[in-house]
Amino acid sequence: MRVTVIGTGFVGVVTAAVFASFGNEVYGLDIDEAKVASLREGKVPFYEPGLEELLIGEQKKGSLTFTTDYAEAIPGSEVIIIAVGTPSTPEGEADLSYVYAAAKSLSKHLDEGTIVVVKSTVPPGTLDTVETAIKEGTKVGFHMASVPEFLREGSAVIDTLNPSRVVLGATDQEVFAKLEFLHAPLQAPVVKVSPESAQLAKYAANAYLATRITFINQVADLCEHSGANVDEVIEAIGYDERIGNHYWYPGFGYGGSCFPKDVKELAYYSREIGLGHNLFNKLNELNEERIPLIMAKIERAAGGWAGKKVAVLGLAFKPNTDDMREAPSLKVIPILLEKGASVVGYDPRALDNAKKVLGERENLSYSASLKEAAAGADAIFALIEWPDIVGFDYVLLREEGKAQVMVDARNQLDKSKLEAAGYIYVGIGR
Ligand SMILES: NC(=O)c1ccc[n+]([C@@H]2O[C@H](COP(=O)([O-])OP(=O)(O)OC[C@H]3O[C@@H](n4cnc5c(N)ncnc54)[C@H](O)[C@@H]3O)[C@@H](O)[C@H]2O)c1
Known part of the structure; x- marks a missing residue:
C-alpha cells in the first residue's frame, strides 16, 4: 500500500519507518527543509534508540522517501496520515493550526477514495472540522479516520512495533477494513470505535497515567509528614490487582512532550x-x-x-x-x-x-x-x-x-x- 505520513517529528518519522518496514511504499512529508534534508541522509534529528538503523535500512530498500513536496507525496497514496504537532496554547487549548495547514495543503492533490487519518492528538470533534477544511480544497470524495498514537519517546520504535492496542476511529466499514489491513503486521488487538471515542481515549490514557503520578506524589507528601515510606506503601497497595505495583513514579511531577x-x-x-x-x-x-x-x-x-x-x-x-x-x-x-x-x-x-x-x-x-x-x-x-x-x-x-x-x-x-x-x-x- 502507498502511504504518506505528514509531519516527520517523533511520531511521524517512527510511523513512516515502521510502515515501510512492513513492505509499504511510504512517503514522509514535512515543511521543515532542514529536517527533510537530514532524514534523506539517514540522520534522525533527535535521539531515539533503534530509529536511525531502521530508517537507513528502509531508505536503502527504496521503501521510504522523504520530501517537502505535497504534489509529490499525496497523489497515489491510499492512506494519508497527519502527524503534525498540536502544541497547547498558554490557556491550554490544542493549537490545531498545523493540522488545518496540512489539511489545506493535501486537499489540492487528493485522489478519489483516499483515507485521511488524523494521528495527531486532537480534541473530540476535530475530525469533522478537518474534513470541512479538506472539502474547501477538493471536489473528490475521500474518507476520514482518527488513529491516535500511544508510543513513548525513548522506546518509540519498540512501542510502535509492539503496541498494546491499535485504536481505529471511523464510521465506515471499508475504512476500518483498509486500516486493519495496514496495521495487521503489528499483530495487536484492534479497537474499532467512533472517531470521538478514539480522540478521547488518547487524552484519557495520558490523563490517567498523569493521575497515577500525581496521586503517588500526594501519598509521598503524606509519607514525609508521617514517617511512612512511599516505597513500602507502593509495595503494600500493589498486591491489590485493581491497583497493581506497576507505574508508580513518585518524583518531581510529570513532564515531557505529551502528559x-x-x-x-x-x-x-x-x-x-x-x-x-x-x-x-x-x-x-x-x-x-x-x-x-x-x-x-x-x-x-x-x-x-x-x-x-x-x-x-x-x-x-x-x-x-x-x-x-x-x-x-x-x-x-x-x-x-x-x-x-x-x-x-x-x-x-x-x-x-x-x-x-x-x-x-x-x-x-x-x-x-x-x-x-x-x-x-x-x-x-x-x-x-x-x-x-x-x-x-x-x-x-x-x-x-x-x-x-x-x-x-x-x-x-x-x-x-x-x-x-x-x-x-x-x-x-x-
Ligand atoms: N512525541 C510523542 O511522544 C507523542 C506520542 C503520542 C502522540 N503524540 C502526538 O503526535 C503529534 C505529533 O507529535 P510529535 O512529538 O511527533 O511532534 P513534533 O513537533 O516532533 O513534529 C511535528 C512535525 O510536523 C511538521 N509540520 C508542521 N506543520 C506541517 C505541515 N503543514 N506540513 C507538513 N509538516 C508539518 C513539523 O515541521 C514537525 O517536524 C502531536 O499531536 C502529539 O501530541 C506525540
Missing part, C-alpha cells in the same frame, strides 16, 4: 463544554506547583543556595531521549540560578538541546562528564534516571566535613549508603 500538554488540553476542553470543575483541571494545577514546592523543601535542607555549586544531572525530560519539552531541568535550573547558585548541567544525550533551550545564562555551565559536573558540588540533583546517573557511586565524590546534599528525584539511589557516607539525602516520600 502536561494533553492534560491541559483535556482540562481546557472540559471548561469549554461547561465541565471545568473536574479532576483534569486540578491535576494540571497540582503538577504546575509541584516543582516549586519541592524546591522550597530542598532549599531548606541545603540551607539556601547563595554561592553554592549545584550539579544538575539529567536535563532531558526522561532517559533515552534528548527531548527537552517540559523537562524538570527547565524549572529546577532557573530556580537555583535565581537563588544565587552556580549550576553545572550534565546529560548523556541532551546537552546540545539543553544549551539551545536554556541558552547562555550567568552562572550556568555544562559538562559532558558526570564526574566533572558533580565533583566538589554542594548539592547534586540526580534528576533523571539515565543508567549512568543512577548507577554512579556518589560516595566517591563525598568530601569529609562539607555539607553536601544529594537529591534523589526519582527515588533510585541507595539512601542508607549515601547517608552513611555523610550526604544530606533528599528523596521523595522516603
